[in-house]
Amino acid sequence: MIHKFFSDSMFFSRRLLPPGLLLILSLILSSCAGLSVNTQDRVLSARNRVAPALVHIRPVKEVFVSGKRTEVLTVGSGFIISADGYIVTNEHVAGESSEVWCILSDNTEHQARVVGVDPYTDVAVLKIEAERPFPHVNWGDSDAIEAGQMVLAMGSPHGLARSVSLGIISVPDRYLEGASGMTSPYNNWIQTDAAINPGNSGGPLVNLKGDVVGINARMLSGAENLGFAIPANIAREVVTEIVDHGRVQRGSLGLVFQEITSKTDDPQARGVVIADVAPMSSSYEAGIRPGDVLLRLGDRPLQARYEEELPAVRKAVADLPVGEALQLLLSRGDEEMEFTVTAEEESAIKGINAEFSEWGFTLVELTPELARRAQLHGHTGVLVSGCLPGGLAAISGLTPGDIILKVDEEDISSLAHFMDLYKTLQDSKQKLTMLFVQKGALTRFVLINRADNQSFVLDREILDHVE
Amino acid sequence: MLNKNTSVILLLLAALFSGGKLAALDQSVLQRAFDTVSPALCVLTFTQETTDPRSGEQMRQNGFAVGLNVAPEGLLLSNGHLQRENVQTFNFRVTFRIDGKEQSHPAVLLKKPDELNISFLRIQSERPLSLPSVQFDFQAGLALAEPVAIMGILGESMDFNRAIQEDRVISVVDSPRLTYCLGTPLKMGFVTGPVINSRGRVVGVTGFDLTVAEGGEIFSRSGHPLVYQASLFEKHILTPPDQTQESIEAEEAWLGIFTQPLKEDFAEYWKIDEAGGLIVSTVIPDSPAANDGILPGDIIRRFDGQSIRATQDRDVIAFTQMVKEQTPGAEVKIELLRDGESFHLTTTLGRRPRAAQDADEYMDEQLGMSVREITRDLRILLNLGEEVQGVIVRRVVSGSPAQAARIQPGLIIMSMNSFTITNLEEYQEAAAFFERDKTDEITLFIRAGAQTGFLRLRPRWQHER
Numbered sequence: 057m058i059h060k061f062f063s064d065s066m067f068f069s070r071r072l073l074p075p076g077l078l079l080i081l082s083l084i085l086s087s088c089a090g091l092s093v094n095t096q097d098r099v100l101s102a103r104n105r106v107a108p109a110l111v112h113i114r115p116v117k118e119v120f121v122s123g124k125r126t127e128v129l130t131v132g133s134g135f136i137i138s139a140d141g142y143i144v145t146n147e148h149v150a151g152e153s154s155e156v157w158c159i160l161s162d163n164t165e166h167q168a169r170v171v172g173v174d175p176y177t178d179v180a181v182l183k184i185e186a187e188r189p190f191p192h193v194n195w196g197d198s199d200a201i202e203a204g205q206m207v208l209a210m211g212s213p214h215g216l217a218r219s220v221s222l223g224i225i226s227v228p229d230r231y232l233e234g235a236s237g238m239t240s241p242y243n244n245w246i247q248t249d250a251a252i253n254p255g256n257s258g259g260p261l262v263n264l265k266g267d268v269v270g271i272n273a274r275m276l277s278g279a280e281n282l283g284f285a286i287p288a289n290i291a292r293e294v295v296t297e298i299v300d301h302g303r304v305q306r307g308s309l310g311l312v313f314q315e316i317t318s319k320t321d322d323p324q325a326r327g328v329v330i331a332d333v334a335p336m337s338s339s340y341e342a343g344i345r346p347g348d349v350l351l352r353l354g355d356r357p358l359q360a361r362y363e364e365e366l367p368a369v370r371k372a373v374a375d376l377p378v379g380e381a382l383q384l385l386l387s388r389g390d391e392e393m394e395f396t397v398t399a400e401e402e403s404a405i406k407g408i409n410a411e412f413s414e415w416g417f418t419l420v421e422l423t424p425e426l427a428r429r430a431q432l433h434g435h436t437g438v439l440v441s442g443c444l445p446g447g448l449a450a451i452s453g454l455t456p457g458d459i460i461l462k463v464d465e466e467d468i469s470s471l472a473h474f475m476d477l478y479k480t481l482q483d484s485k486q487k488l489t490m491l492f493v494q495k496g497a498l499t500r501f502v503l504i505n506r507a508d509n510q511s512f513v514l515d516r517e518i519l520d521h522v523e
Numbered sequence: 524m525l526n527k528n529t530s531v532i533l534l535l536l537a538a539l540f541s542g543g544k545l546a547a548l549d550q551s552v553l554q555r556a557f558d559t560v561s562p563a564l565c566v567l568t569f570t571q572e573t574t575d576p577r578s579g580e581q582m583r584q585n586g587f588a589v590g591l592n593v594a595p596e597g598l599l600l601s602n603g604h605l606q607r608e609n610v611q612t613f614n615f616r617v618t619f620r621i622d623g624k625e626q627s628h629p630a631v632l633l634k635k636p637d638e639l640n641i642s643f644l645r646i647q648s649e650r651p652l653s654l655p656s657v658q659f660d661f662q663a664g665l666a667l668a669e670p671v672a673i674m675g676i677l678g679e680s681m682d683f684n685r686a687i688q689e690d691r692v693i694s695v696v697d698s699p700r701l702t703y704c705l706g707t708p709l710k711m712g713f714v715t716g717p718v719i720n721s722r723g724r725v726v727g728v729t730g731f732d733l734t735v736a737e738g739g740e741i742f743s744r745s746g747h748p749l750v751y752q753a754s755l756f757e758k759h760i761l762t763p764p765d766q767t768q769e770s771i772e773a774e775e776a777w778l779g780i781f782t783q784p785l786k787e788d789f790a791e792y793w794k795i796d797e798a799g800g801l802i803v804s805t806v807i808p809d810s811p812a813a814n815d816g817i818l819p820g821d822i823i824r825r826f827d828g829q830s831i832r833a834t835q836d837r838d839v840i841a842f843t844q845m846v847k848e849q850t851p852g853a854e855v856k857i858e859l860l861r862d863g864e865s866f867h868l869t870t871t872l873g874r875r876p877r878a879a880q881d882a883d884e885y886m887d888e889q890l891g892m893s894v895r896e897i898t899r900d901l902r903i904l905l906n907l908g909e910e911v912q913g914v915i916v917r918r919v920v921s922g923s924p925a926q927a928a929r930i931q932p933g934l935i936i937m938s939m940n941s942f943t944i945t946n947l948e949e950y951q952e953a954a955a956f957f958e959r960d961k962t963d964e965i966t967l968f969i970r971a972g973a974q975t976g977f978l979r980l981r982p983r984w985q986h987e988r
Binding site for chain 1: 781783786788789791792802804805819820902903904905906907908964966968972973974975976977978979
């Protein structure tokens with residue numbers, strides 16, 4: 057929304073320094089040669105603790121490009137977290153893949169099962185099986201880290217397995233606004249100058265004790281030594297949810313939050329600003345409006361003076377049990393008001409893709425966010441994500457970005473619904489199918505004429521024959 | 524063998540060239556045309572300011588174009604690219620060269636006709652002028668492969684010398700209107716240059732059509748130069764467009780629908796005996812069509828007594844034109860097919876709403892941004908519901924308080940402190956209040972894309988001039 061990506065005028069929550077004595081001790085030590093030997097040892101031992109559990113991941117990803125489903129081989133990193141073979145990596149590494157291969161430190165190769173993924177935090181959990189116990193890492197406490205602390209980034213940058221780089225934590229709680237399709241509403245990021253490159257994704261950020269304090273996931277391209285990791289404490293919670301339930305369920309109130317300073321500098325101001333209220337949400341029905349300030353969520357006081365405090369607020373909402381009523385305390389102008397709302401389940405951030413090869417196009421499930429942007433009333437329709445040039449869909453005038461609202465006279469409620477209708481149509485002898493589609497504010501009719509497809513099919517037959 | 528074949532081809536080629544049909548223009552014809560037409564050619568210099576629609580950054584540069592004078596008192600045709608979205612052109616100066624002597628005048632842009640990518644300018648002078656002007660042959664057409672001459676000016680380094688070049692009609696395009704395609708790329712100084720046929724008649728001017736996205740018409744994304752036949756702009760020469768824009772808008776009628784042609788297979792699908800007609804694809808909310816109950820899926824078969832049998836995409840444009848030419852407020856009978864049944868209704872046409880390029884704009888010097896009203900077409904383009912009211916940020920001055928507040932072009936401002944902003948007047952009132960009050964902080968309620976939020980802006984009143 058409001059572009060603040062990597063701006064430098066941000067405020068950070070002031071963390072308390074650890075007890076002074078330790079600090080002084082380390083300062084003294086740093087002046088003698090003793091420390092460098094000591095540091096070298098600690099780097100070595102940290103590396104040696106994690107290296108056996110480090111995983112080189114080769115997923116076969118499904119990508120949907122210009123109306124076709126294709127598979128591409130990519131590379132990422134991960135680490136084993138339990139003796140029975142659970143592996144943690146990024147959602148953007150293992151998500152939407154048809155198979156995932158893991159190469160362990162002993163060079164054995166295992167095909168992994170994807171236990172679950174969470175796009176909101178970019179965390180994925182894999183499982184591999186073997187007779188023997190696997191070496192695994194220990195999680196560290198990411199709330200205990202501080203800027204300046206030395207860390208190692210381990211993984212497979214550009215596919216170069218078993219790479220280790222050394223750096224420090226640059227900022228322990230960097231706030232990154234959603235940008236270019238990446239969003240991380242529920243966490244701040246650990247910023248590090250340890251070299252992180254494509255392929256490092258999913259690999260561990262390790263402290264000198266050899267504990268994993270973060271999952272390396274992002275880098276700022278065009279810059280040097282600006283890498284970002286998901287804090288371990290956030291990741292652990294998500295991993296536990298995925299291992300136990302296969303997915304993460306979150307609550308939503310349909311509210312978008314902004315820091316208090318977006319409205320006022322008043323040092324007395326408390327709470328968090330409500331920037332937007334989703335139409336049709338229980339908050340909207342209850343009468344909550346943009347500009348209201350949320351003070352209390354049930355019994356829990358909320359506070360976000362600066363933007364890096366926002367993820368904690370959003371997480372507090374996400375942690376609400378779905379379907380239960382609760383009281384919100386808001387201030388509007390000089391008044392304090394109470395509202396009763398019910399948390400709904402937070403919807404998926406990504407829709408499922410599907411290919412329809414006979415028509416030569418791909419569709420993606422319309423997420424509530426997409427539906428909202430398209431100003432659709434209700435969550436109906438499916439989104440055309442690509443059309444194969446020369447395919448029936450393209451010939452008929454369907455274009456990527458179209459939202460199919462109706463097939464013949466029937467309203468489309470979901471991708472599954474469309475798939476059913478499509479299958480019926482393919483099995484039937486029906487030559488003409490009318491689609492009612494929307495793009496932006498405009499609607500139009502698109503007629504699919506299967507007679508047009510004959511030349512296309514013929515070409516394919518000839519090609520098959522040649523082969 | 525090979526030699527023999529080649530010589531046959533050579534012979535054939537020779538026959539073609541000597542056949543006379545593809546003959547070039549005679550030198551004497553060219554010389555005569557040059558002598559009569561070139562005095563009406565003038566050099567149009569101007570300053571152009573281009574705004575980057577995303578960043579709001581502006582770039583100024585000076586430019587020149589050929590101007591073609593069509594009336595002794597000074598009415599110019601020039602390159603339609605002078606009037607485009609995100610481009611402002613001003614500081615016009617027109618220089619004629621008559622009997623070796625230069626004569627220079629200021630000029631102003633007139634409203635651009637929507638159907639042609641040609642700009643019209645009125646030359647300004649305190650005393651009446653009697654300038655050399657070109658006489659078009661409004662009846663004459665061109666034929667395929669006909670040789671033509673185009674007149675233009677050379678660049679500044681060539682002292683804006685008048686020039687003539689030969690070309691040929693390589694294709695005749697008959698829709699959405701009769702246009703001729705030329706074979707050779709055109710240099711800047713030949714765009715809107717007069718086109719002369721083999722009999723020495725001035726039959727039109729050269730030009731390039733704009734794409735729909737640029738607010739113009741369809742084809743020639745190919746980059747091929749076209750000839751606009753003189754009959755296409757005859758009416759604009761006889762009654763030049765207005766300098767102000769309101770009067771033109773008042774004349775155009777509006778129904779408020781988007782349509783697509785009823786092609787054969789559509790007719791087959793809906794079991795309609797005869798193809799042809801316009802399927803209503805979109806009805807704009809709160810438009811005459813919406814108010815009078817026209818629905819998407821209705822098929823227009825008759826409009827104001829005229830049968831509509833559209834089967835081609837280009838027929839849609841003709842229909843839009845047909846509606847435009849009606850009078851706003853007129854009651855028009857429409858015959859529709861709805862669910863296979865014939866259906867009659869009478870609609871009261873409205874006034875065509877202002878387009879974004881004609882929208883009123885306000886430059887807020889204090890806050891460092893310009894804002895404009897949300898016109899109907901922007902509402903459609905940005906897919907904004909009727910409930911979204913405000914002004915839209917057009918550009919943000921570099922280093923300004925607005926930029927410091929992270930305001931970006933395209934953002935919609937819906938309120939400022941206690942002022943609700945639903946239109947440009949309300950913005951101006953609020954801005955005037957802030958300036959009087961020297962308000963030290965303005966909280967804006969904004970919309971960016973599908974989301975709303977707040978921004979804080981700190982004006983710098985001490986920087987007043």
